[in-house]
Amino acid sequence: MATNDPTEYQKALKGAPYPADREKLVQVARKNKADRDVVDKISHIPDKQYETPADVQKAVFGSD
Template identity: 70%
Template sequence: MAETNPIELQKALKGAPYPADREKLVAVAKKNKAGNDMVEKISHLDQKSFESPADVQKAVFGTE
């Protein structure tokens, strides 16, 4: 299983409109042909709504 990294996350969510809910981010990731691991990680985030790409990165990686 490939390790998730910030660059892959950025590629997966390229063009996502913010604010966005988790389901919209999953749809964008699939459209951008993100790997299954990345799609799964996004779809299982606890947070349901995101104001910016930084919010998503914080939820995925636990970083500020």
């Protein structure tokens, strides 16, 4: 079951070097031993540079 808890994504991406692309974010989430569903959701965001954690959250949750 995929999580919709923003806190889980914050934990998964702790220490991510911004700006970061999708692949780097996936690597960081795996290194942080994030839940498989969280990693999967991050791996499906658009492949672009993310400047801040808020940018990633918008991509994951689809909010502007």
